[in-house]
Amino acid sequence: SQKIEQNSEALNIQEGKTATLTCNYTNYSPAYLQWYRQDPGRGPVFLLLIRENEKEKRKERLKVTFDTTLKQSLFHITASQPADSATYLCALWASGYSTLTFGKGTMLLVSP
Amino acid sequence: DTAVSQTPKYLVTQMGNDKSIKCEQNLGHDTMYWYKQDSKKFLKIMFSYNNKELIINETVPNRFSPKSPDKAHLNLHINSLELGDSAVYFCASSQARGTDTQYFGPGTRLTVL
Numbered sequence: 001s002q003k004i005e006q007n008s009e010a011l012n013i014q015e016g017k018t019a020t021l022t023c024n025y026t027n028y029s030p031a032y033l034q035w036y037r038q039d040p041g042r043g044p045v046f047l048l049l050i051r052e053n054e055k056e057k058r059k060e061r062l063k064v065t066f067d068t069t070l071k072q073s074l075f076h077i078t079a080s081q082p083a084d085s086a087t088y089l090c091a092l093w094a095s096g097y098s099t100l101t102f103g104k105g106t107m108l109l110v111s112p
Numbered sequence: 113d114t115a116v117s118q119t120p121k122y123l124v125t126q127m128g129n130d131k132s133i134k135c136e137q138n139l140g141h142d143t144m145y146w147y148k149q150d151s152k153k154f155l156k157i158m159f160s161y162n163n164k165e166l167i168i169n170e171t172v173p174n175r176f177s178p179k180s181p182d183k184a185h186l187n188l189h190i191n192s193l194e195l196g197d198s199a200v201y202f203c204a205s206s207q208a209r210g211t212d213t214q215y216f217g218p219g220t221r222l223t224v225l
Contacts, residue, residue: 034213043202043216044155089155098168100214102155
């Protein structure tokens, strides 16, 4: 069966460090993968999209990698700040499917 | 200006009641969605409409009925509410299906007592 797995435990890091979040998938052939940020009591907000033929995408302090061999995407936040604390969701659009499928998300806590 | 808005933000009701949640987007998008986020924070697609036409209807009880009066609105009507319907419901929109970014509303927290 198809699965999207993100770190189930919250990730605690210190301000200034790089946060790395993982998204693994099985039994999908995603055409692309998106990352969203969700704050408590709010809807998800789009951050980055990476396509199957792209290895890496950057936007300011954010970087996403996509390895279709490992079936994994990594999401990095460099020089993390307490304001980066939120839940981060990965979502993939797979060939043959008509919906964007979300992982359960990883909560990131950045302490000062 | 709010891009995707939902009303109400909170909805508390008794089992067996019928309720509606409204969604409007002012982005000029063609596609709108309803998602359900349960207590475990899992975000699951329920319905998708493209140009007022239903294109996705995931395995959802037929007590849930979406209605799209026009491209900018997608409402969700729920009949005979059950305890298990308690969740946060998100409306979203995108320019087109597939590769497009989805823009989410603020969510409606439904509590069924």
